[in-house]
Amino acid sequence: MSVATGKGLCARALRETYRAFRANKTSWIGLTVFLGISGLAILAPWIAPHDPIEQHIERRLESSSSTYLLGTDTFGRDVLSRLLWGARISLIIGTLSILLAMVVGGGLGILAGYKGRKIDLLIMRVMDVLLSFPILIMGLLIVAVLGPSMVNLVMAIALTVIPKFARIARGPTVALKEREFIEACRAMGSSDLRVMGIHILPNVLGEVLVMASLWTATAVRIEASLAFIGLGVRPPAPTWGSMIRDGFENILDAPWLSIYPGLCVLALVFSLNLLGDGLRDAADPKLRDG
């Protein structure tokens, strides 16, 4: 019997997506830059030339030299070392928050779409409420409530993005629920959890993963924005956003202090957007030939 199963559909879609992705040059550039930044972040303890928080006040605001390749900040700290360590914070907060949002939001979306009726109404109404605030404002408020720390930033960013994932996961679930193979599974006595986990999840996953790379870009940007406002991981921890903020206060004397970290945020966000955009084009059969 040739009934399409959840796994079969998923494997075919993945194969086609991979083939289309491989042909897309810009997404390869995105992936390479992203992996490059990640590599530098992982290696930071070994390759950073100085301690990122060690101060040398007598050498403050120096421009680039052989000792300090990218110069020093207002406290005489090495900018290059702070950038390398800062990449860790951006990447950790960016990826963890989206991972959390993906699991919780995706789960809620599948549950809402699969169960329908009251549960659907309840979940989606809560999501509507969360969606009624600009993301940055919501993040601002949550961090203000929870206090700025790594864990709280992850939670705050995740909370603002959960509704997006819930919506993405819910749509295909509603359509899939009516398909023959799902009904067959239920008729054979599979539990709801099993149907959702084994048959619906793999079909929703592709779309959710594409969104994940695009939203990681946004998460990195939100983290930098919050840090710029002064709601990032507490100093002296080096974060790109807070470095831009400190640099902005010395913009007349040392413009590079805000330009270098700004370029880092831009490179990371751009690489993730290139990657996500390529993945989306690859996953969408309508766009695939274009």
Added chain:
Amino acid sequence: MGTFWGLGSQDIWHMLLYTVRRLLSAVPTLLAVLTAIFIIIRIVPGDPAIAILGSSASAVAIEALRERLGLNEPLYMQYVGFLLGALRGDLGLSLVSGKPVWEHLRNVLPYTIDLTIASIIIGVVLGIPLGIVSALHRNSYADYVTRVMSLLGLSFPAFFTAILLILAFSIGLGWFPVISEGDLKDPLDRLHNLALPALSLGLLMVAYVTRATRSSMLEVLGEDYIRTARAKGLPERVIILYHALRNALIPIITVIGLYLGILVGNSVLTEIVFSRPGLGKLIVGALEERDYNTLQGLMVVYAFFIIITNLITDLTYGLSDPRVKYQ
């Protein structure tokens, strides 16, 4: 594709019904949002009375202020008061200045509205032609460059764009002020101070609008009626501007609506960098001063704004496509 003007009376009746129904469905969301705001604001740590008087104030003074601010009333009374007030447009008194929150909002709102409208204009004026060119020359070098540039544009953190613009045009060339407050009564001064902030947000909007226009135009250009228009021998300009763009426009408007929220959120950063008054600076100040009421009022305004934008976006979406049935 049918147009709004071509609808029969029955269609208009359905459309009205849809509008009313969509309006009604926004009511529970609005109530839920107001409730969420009330709860979130109450969890913000710190006693506002202590925040206003300072930690060295006497217990009696703090108690008196709590009483005056209505903080000693039972929570449900505060909640009902807040709901009724918010629905009447009364957002309470600022805990810091003692003046109505609405007055503070009214003072800075023109700045944020100026900024938002100007960035949308920049986005539309540059984004739509770029998107059209990109779509018409699909997969050409120009298309490729436009796509990569627009993706780069939306990767720029709003505050970084602002800093680069200040470096180039305020500090470097000295054309524009570093602090963009501006006198609202002097139109030229207002515009002069608006230019850089609007450009920094506008470039973000250009990126979004270009992408939306490109994909919307690509979809429309593949439709049968465009082929028919070409077969009739209509000039290309008429086909593109009249037949294609007109039908591609409403999905573009929808996208602009969706990105308004992002724009308003990012205006906070732009306002901080340019030291420009506005909702963003107000919210950051209210957070620092623990001004619950102002914070609450601002959240209500933001939420109202988003809910209304979503409503309008949904309705335009319905209008644009007769296949969206007004049932």
